[in-house]
Amino acid sequence: MPAHTVEVRVARPYPVVVGDGLDLVETLSRSLEPGLCAVLTDSTVGPLHAAAVREDLERAGWRMAGVLEVPAGESSKSLTTYARTVRELARLGLTRDATLFALGGGVVGDLGGFVAGTYMRGVDLVMLPTSLLAMVDSSVGGKVGVDLPEGKNLVGAFVRPRLVAADLDWLRTLPERELSNGLAESVKMGLLAGGTFFDDLVHLLESARAGDPEALLQLVLHSVRFKAHVVAEDELEGGMRAILNYGHTVGHALEAAAGYALAHGSAVAAGMVAAARLSRERLGTDLLALHEALISTAGLPLRVPRVDTREALLAMRRDKKRPASATTGGEHRFVLLEDVGRPLRGVPVDEKEVARAIEAVVE
Ligand SMILES: NC(=O)c1ccc[n+]([C@@H]2O[C@H](COP(=O)([O-])OP(=O)(O)OC[C@H]3O[C@@H](n4cnc5c(N)ncnc54)[C@H](O)[C@@H]3O)[C@@H](O)[C@H]2O)c1
Ligand SMILES: [Zn+2]
The missing domain is CATH 3.40.50.1970 (Rossmann fold)
Known part of the structure; x- marks a missing residue:
């Protein structure tokens, strides 16, 4: 090849x-x-x-x-x-x-x-x-x-x-589990990118899990091209690069709250499901079932094992991506999806809503 x-x-x-x-x-x-x-x-x-x-x-x-x-x-x-x-x-x-x-x-x-x-x-x-x-x-x-x-x-x-x-x-x-963890980031990129990447996503996830090298190649190329495009626009994350943190606000908090005993890909998968819930509440876009289907196709669970929600919220308050202006109030900023291929940055979400979204993705 x-x-x-x-x-x-x-x-x-x-x-x-x-x-x-x-x-x-x-x-x-x-x-x-x-x-x-x-x-x-x-x-x-x-x-x-x-x-x-x-x-x-x-x-x-x-x-x-x-x-x-x-x-x-x-x-x-x-x-x-x-x-x-x-x-x-x-x-x-x-x-x-x-x-x-x-x-x-x-x-x-x-x-x-x-x-x-x-x-x-x-x-x-x-x-x-x-x-x-x-x-x-x-x-x-x-x-x-x-x-x-x-x-x-x-x-x-x-x-x-x-x-x-x-x-x-x-x-x-x-190992298969690690392949799935990687697929979680591909799902993220496909949801953010939309277009043919998203159209091909389900098929590529299924074939990649079945070990089809051509599907793996296409997934890697789609993802790398999309990431390279975003990075070329905004390397130091002054603005649009932040969309790549989709699912990561909750994902990183879950990882920290679990003492890093949780795989990054699995935490991000649950974080995206939480973000889909918040998108539904804040923007009225219902992509929850789509997220759940994609993550299941990637071979990942929709929930993470017992993680303390309060610990996760504390970790979120310490997150470096949170603006200083928001460190005292109970407000968090999220990347949410208006639709597939249409991410929205910096959407304010209050802590109660975040707590509910976290609880929904914890066993
Ligand atoms: N810098 C960035 O932009 C960026 C983006 C996404 C994730 N990350 C970070 O990446 C980390 C997660 O990466 P990861 O999932 O690769 O974790 P990892 O490096 O721990 O790899 C996962 C497991 O797979 C094993 N492994 C790797 N390649 C293997 C192979 N070919 N054969 C057999 N075993 C193999 C590793 O030894 C490890 O046990 C997290 O720390 C996350 O924060 C960084
Ligand atoms: Zn990541």
Whole structure:
């Protein structure tokens, strides 16, 4: 299958290359000069894919300082793991002209990106996303960072990668549940984008879950093109990029309230159902059944296990996206849908309504 390239047209543009059985040596050689590098991965992806990637890097002429492995899971998106990682890079003798390859899911990408952006005030970053979620969403757009116990992604930066290269072959080892978590972000993009992406969505979700590589490719390409378009319009989230937070206001709050024991994709799925309820109440658009059908087709539950609603509301108050003017009152701002393909930003919702919407998506 030939590789497909989507260009992210920001001040320093970068390509997102997607293929099934991607020729990594060729992909790297086409856009980068080889030099000193390190690979960051996690304890699940490392044993499965790091050896082959290392071999490809060396064949493409890169000198490998080392492969660093962090424990798999959201708990590695922490200040502790960040500190451990930058210190290890220093011990490995990584220099300022080096490149960090982030090989893994969204956790490795977010952590690795923050490491690359700050170690020696910044080394080059290449994203090698191995989870569907990272391929369709987190590897593109430059948002990187770590969590605090107080809230998701509270420490971070914008760091542009030089290149994003996704080999769909990596998904063959991805557990079904993780595939579904990635599909949740694709559902989000399809609802926001509308058009042919939305028209194809149900079919693509079904075929992707059945393991059809062509459907996976189309889902990734649709999602990356849409995200690249949004990011090119508003890279630093001064305005319209905020639509990508659809389902995330409640989703992030659920994750924090669950002590990050909840997968991001599942939390976002429940967050979108909550947002659909709020859209119905605030805007009179009833897309609730559609949301429930899409999320079920993606293989995700419509509710998350018992999470304390008060804890979730507290986490929402600490959310960095909440304007300072709203931190004292009981008001929250939401991305809601006027219709498929027609998101509306900054819709005020009072805390009582939010609490009801959260309760409706918690078991
Ligand atoms: N930066 C952004 O714009 C952005 C956007 C969306 C999500 N995110 C972040 O991404 C994170 C979620 O990403 P995720 O769902 O990829 O989580 P993850 O990185 O924890 O990956 C999920 C699990 O799948 C495993 N895995 C990954 N690739 C695999 C493969 N090919 N084979 C077998 N196992 C594999 C991982 O080891 C992990 O256990 C969250 O922290 C979320 O906040 C960031
Ligand atoms: Zn997300």
